Amino acid sequence: MQGVGPAVCLGNDVDTDQIIAGRYLRTKDRSVWAEHVLEDLDPTLAGRIRGVVIVAGRNMGCGSSREQAVVALREAGVVGVVAPSFARIFFRNAVNVGLPVIEAPVSSCTDGAHVAFDLDEGWVEVDGERYPARPLSAKMVAILRAGGLVPYWRSRR
Amino acid sequence: MSTLSERILGAPAGEYVDRDVDLAFAHDGTGVLAREALREMGVERLPHPERLHLIFDHIVPANTGTTATLQAELRRYARSSGVALSDAGGGICHQVMSEGLVRPGMIVAGADSHTCTLGAFGAFATGVGATDMAAIWASGGTWFRVPETIALRLSGRLSGAAEPKDAALAYVAKLGMEGATYRALEFVGDGAAGVSMDGRLTLCNMAVETGAKAGMFYADATTVRYLAEHGVSASPQVPENCRYEREVNIDLSDIVPLVAIRHRVDTVREVAEVAGTQIDQVFVGTCTNGRYEDLARFARIVRGRKVAVRTLVVPASRAVLSRAIATGVLADIVDAGCMVAPPGCGPCLGAHMGVLGEGEVCLSTANRNFKNRMGVGGEIYIASVATAAASALAGEIAVPEVA
Numbered sequence: 145m146q147g148v149g150p151a152v153c154l155g156n157d158v159d160t161d162q163i164i165a166g167r168y169l170r171t172k173d174r175s176v177w178a179e180h181v182l183e184d185l186d187p188t189l190a191g192r193i194r195g196v197v198i199v200a201g202r203n204m205g206c207g208s209s210r211e212q213a214v215v216a217l218r219e220a221g222v223v224g225v226v227a228p229s230f231a232r233i234f235f236r237n238a239v240n241v242g243l244p245v246i247e248a249p250v251s252s253c254t255d256g257a258h259v260a261f262d263l264d265e266g267w268v269e270v271d272g273e274r275y276p277a278r279p280l281s282a283k284m285v286a287i288l289r290a291g292g293l294v295p296y297w298r299s300r301r
Numbered sequence: 302m303s304t305l306s307e308r309i310l311g312a313p314a315g316e317y318v319d320r321d322v323d324l325a326f327a328h329d330g331t332g333v334l335a336r337e338a339l340r341e342m343g344v345e346r347l348p349h350p351e352r353l354h355l356i357f358d359h360i361v362p363a364n365t366g367t368t369a370t371l372q373a374e375l376r377r378y379a380r381s382s383g384v385a386l387s388d389a390g391g392g393i394c395h396q397v398m399s400e401g402l403v404r405p406g407m408i409v410a411g412a413d414s415h416t417c418t419l420g421a422f423g424a425f426a427t428g429v430g431a432t433d434m435a436a437i438w439a440s441g442g443t444w445f446r447v448p449e450t451i452a453l454r455l456s457g458r459l460s461g462a463a464e465p466k467d468a469a470l471a472y473v474a475k476l477g478m479e480g481a482t483y484r485a486l487e488f489v490g491d492g493a494a495g496v497s498m499d500g501r502l503t504l505c506n507m508a509v510e511t512g513a514k515a516g517m518f519y520a521d522a523t524t525v526r527y528l529a530e531h532g533v534s535a536s537p538q539v540p541e542n543c544r545y546e547r548e549v550n551i552d553l554s555d556i557v558p559l560v561a562i563r564h565r566v567d568t569v570r571e572v573a574e575v576a577g578t579q580i581d582q583v584f585v586g587t588c589t590n591g592r593y594e595d596l597a598r599f600a601r602i603v604r605g606r607k608v609a610v611r612t613l614v615v616p617a618s619r620a621v622l623s624r625a626i627a628t629g630v631l632a633d634i635v636d637a638g639c640m641v642a643p644p645g646c647g648p649c650l651g652a653h654m655g656v657l658g659e660g661e662v663c664l665s666t667a668n669r670n671f672k673n674r675m676g677v678g679g680e681i682y683i684a685s686v687a688t689a690a691a692s693a694l695a696g697e698i699a700v701p702e703v704a
Contacts, residue, residue: 161672284624
C-alpha cells in the first residue's frame with residue numbers, strides 16, 4: 145500500500161476534539177465532518193487537505209474514541225497520516241476506515257514537502273529523507289488493504 | 302509471572318490475540334456509527350446480544366430534532382436486536398456498567414475512550430471505535446495487542462483536602478499525555494487497599510489521558526464488598542510477582558489539591574497557585590467525578606451556604622441520583638443554589654446543557670480541558686470535587702478547606 149502527496153504539518157497532541165468538534169457529531173452526514181475537519185486548530189485547513197499527507201507530531205489523535213475524526217480526514221481527501229506516535233484508538237480507527245496511518249520518527253516537516261510512503265516496504269520519505277515505518281500486525285495490514293474493517297468483514301463471509 | 306493484563310488476555314505483552322469480549326457497550330454517540338457499520342457489514346443477527354449494551358448518556362435528553370431522530374432509530378434497533386438498552390436518564394455508560402455488570406477478570410470493550418474506568422474492578426476494559434464495536438457485536442470478539450504495563454505504586458493515604466482526583470491529576474502530570482501510550486497502568490502497592498471503589502474508578506478513568514489502553518486495580522476485599530452490595534459475588538485477585546516495564550511511586554500522603562490548566566490535562570498546578578482566578582461556571586459530574594461519594598463530598602462543603610457562581614451538578618447515574626435524594630445530599634446541593642441536571646455526561650463534551658460562551662471559564666471535575674471542548678472560546682480548569690465546591694462558594698478558584 146503506497147501513497148504520495150504534499151505535506152500539511154501539524155504539531156504534537158492534536159486531539160480528536162480539534163479534528164472534529166463535539167458540536168458536529170450528531171449527524172450521519174460524513175460531508176459535515178469533512179467540511180469542519182480540524183476547524184478549531186485552523187479553520188482554513190478543511191479547504192486545503194484534499195490529496196495531502198498529514199505529517200503530525202507526537203500523540204496524534206489523542207482524546208475521545210470518536211471515529212468521526214478519522215472519517216472526517218478520509219472524507220476530506222487526506223491520503224495518509226504520518227506521525228512519530230499515535231493515540232491507540234485513533235490509530236485503530238484509522239485502519240478500520242481504510243485511512244493509512246504510518247508511525248515513523250519524522251523529525252521535521254515543512255508544509256508542501258513531498259511525502260511518499262510504502263506500507264508494504266515499511267518506509268516514509270519526506271523531501272527525499274527516508275524514515276522506517278513501524279510495521280503493522282498482519283491483521284491490520286489485511287484490514288487496511290481491504291479498504292477498512294467493513295469491506296474486510298464482507299470479504300470474509 | 303504475569304501482569305493483570307497478561308493474565309486476563311492469556312498471552313505475554315507484545316502478542317496479538319483474538320479474544321471473546323465478555324461485555325461490550327456503545328452510547329448514543331458511537332452507537333449510531335456502530336449501527337451504520339453493522340448495516341454495511343450486512344449483519345442481521347447478533348450472536349451474543351446478552352453481552353451487549355446501548356447506553357444513552359452523551360446528549361440526554363436529546364437537544365435537537367436531529368439528535369432525537371438518531372436516538373429514536375438506535376432505540377428501535379436495541380429493541381429489535383435484543384441488546385440491553387439503558388435509555389436517557391439511566392446514566393453514564395461507565396457508571397451503569399460499574400453498578401453490578403463488570404466483574405473481575407472480564408474482558409470489556411466500550412465504544413468510548415473512558416472505558417478504562419472499569420479496570421477498577423480488575424477487568425481488562427478498553428475503549429474502541431464504532432466500527433470495531435460493530436465487529437465485536439457481529440462476531441462476539443476482537444483482536445488485542447497485549448500491552449506492556451507501567452506500575453503506579455501507591456503508598457500512604459490521602460490526607461487533608463486531597464481526594465482521588467488529585468492523585469489522578471498527579472499521575473497524569475507525572476506520566477504526561479502520551480507517557481503510557483499502548484500501555485496498561487496497574488495501581489499496586491500498600492496504598493491501593495485504602496482507596497474506595499469510587500476513588501478507584503476516578504483513578505482508572507484518567508488512564509486514557511496518559512495514552513494508556515487500560516488502568517487497573519486488582520480486585521480485593523473492597524471490590525468484593527462493593528460488588529456484593531450490587532448483588533454480584535466475586536473473588537479477590539492475587540497479584541503475582543511480575544515484571545513491569547516501568548514503576549512510578551506515588552505517595553498518597555504527599556498529594557495536595559491540584560488543577561489542570563488550559564488546554565492540557567498534564568499541565569498541572571497546585572490549586573493555591575491559581576487561587577483567585579475568576580470563573581463563570583462550576584461543573585460537578587462526569588464519569589470521573591459524578592458518583593455518590595463525589596456528590597456527598599460536595600454537599601458536605603456547600604451545606605447551609607450559597608454558591609457565588611453558576612453551578613451545575615450532574616449525577617453519574619439514576620442510582621447515584623436516587624441515593625443522593627434518599628440521604629438528603631441532593632437537597633443540600635439544591636438549597637445551596639446549584640442546578641441539577643439529569644444523569645448523563647452533561648456539558649463535558651460541549652454538546653448541550655452548560656456549554657461555555659466565548660471567554661467564559663469553567664472549573665470542572667471532568668477529565669479533559671482541550672481547547673474549545675465545552676464551547677468555542679471557553680476555558681476549562683480540571684480539579685477535584687472539594688476544589689469545585691470551594692470555588693463555587695468563593696466565585697473564583699479557591700483552595701478547599703481541610704474537612
